[in-house]
Amino acid sequence: MTHYPVDTSIEPEVTHFFDPDSNTFSYVVKDPGSKACAVVDSVMDFDYAAGRTSYEQADAIIAFVRENGLEVEWLLETHVHADHLSAAPYIQQAVGGKLGIGEQITTVQETFGKIFNAGTEFQRDGSQFDRLFRDGDTYTIGSMPAVAMHTPGHTPACMTHVIGDAAFVGDTIFMPDAGSARADFPGGDAGTLYDSVQKILALPDEVRIFMCHDYGPDGREVAFETSVSEEKTRNIHVGAGKSREEFVKMRTERDATLDMPRLILPSLQVNMRAGALPPAEDNDTRYMKIPLNVL
Template sequence: MTDHSIDMSIHPEVTAFPDDATNTISYVVHDPGSDACAVIDSVMDLDYAAGRISHEGADRIIAHIRAHGLRLDWIIETHVHADHLSAAPYLQDALGGRIGIGERIREVQDTFGRIFNEGTAFQRDGSQFDALFADGDVYHVGTMPVLAMATPGHTPACMTHVMGDAAFVGDTLFMPDGGSARADFPGGDAGVLYDSIQRVLALPDRMRLFMCHDYGPNGREIRWETTVAEERAHNIHVGGGRSREEFIRFRTERDATLPVPRLILPSLQVNMRAGEMPVDGEGRPMLKVPVNGL
């Protein structure tokens, strides 16, 4: 894959912030040409049983940005996550920046707006976000161009963000021994996911790939960085030339055995609102549990 907005000579500094409770990895990405940075896939802490939120993880990110004298330009969501709640508004209140996601968020909002019976008050036009990216859009973190590349399949709105020699793939791929994400959520599609993975694997061999999740397969320590070359050669779900038909069959059979993510109900309600909590008729934060809705 060649694209004028991909510049492998740019080597952004990437600092990872793993969240043990959700196996999520958030990132601060520093443009080497300025004091600007972006945050990728932040996490808000949730005690689901107690119905309490907190921001310890986001506070660590804020402290890092302040300690290094950085300016937060962008708060990026690679997709509407089903396994953790976004801390985007909390980060924005503390540090500024714009919140961005793929333009197909509208489809996700429409689907889950119906599932959660949100009514007409819930806007399904993506207006909760500051920017909606189309496939091929280029934006900037300081002086660094960023390519927004549509990689749907896990969800319709999934995007990979390419910053110099680093690409943030969301849930499109896992580490080589982790394979790929499920494709059975509403709007997901195993064949589309395979095609998206091929787009990622067409990036330059030495492109650094950063995962949104890692589950430590077979008891290994948590890892989050690999390369295109390593994924193409060794990914257990798509590496070594596995065909589209083989992948669809494997992914469909595997997804049928997977449990529903523990935090899917609160995550979807919050994340389709760009990290804001839904409220009841009196303005109090309130989450719904649609019975037999998923």
């Protein structure tokens, strides 16, 4: 298994922002030794029925950055989300930062570029992003070290970003009582997801794990933070030594019962473009497509 350089002696200051419409957590991750920070998995508000976009969630992050005099160095996307639209370009325009995602974004772009019949103007080479991370790539936020781990299975482009003692896992794993994310999207695979979770669980026990989503199972309050130790011992899908075979059987059967996420069609069209809306047509209006009988 790949060794990832993780420094748990550094504890980034993590501030969470919650979007109740999509049950998404976004984060500002600050270097404790400077004003440098990263924004992880931002959200653009979208009224599906009205076809209207807005930026209340993103504006809250921008206000926090400005009020605290922070310097945004990175805008990180853990994967191409299927349940919310990214606000990364909007935040980038306001406060700067480089936009990064896993290099397998090209696989996702090729797949969904075909599904949505995106024209030749839609580049499928990841060029909409400033940085395409490979497994094991290192970078810094201020003086704080970070490493990107390729953790596919939910989607091909999923990355876990380990920043000091904090891991931002996207949809690779959920809170212990919620288990794991689905693996039935195009390019997903339950066995691959299990292997990716094991990479996360191989991190030091004290590493803090931050959720991208939580749905408050059994009526509990939504939660955004757990640890490698907790996940190893308590996760209902992968904890306590559950085998790969057990996981694949459970995940495959469970996924067959799930409906598609409510915002999957607009989310994929926007997020495969790094958060940019589809180009305007000859009437200066932008449109989302609804492919029939595909997903």
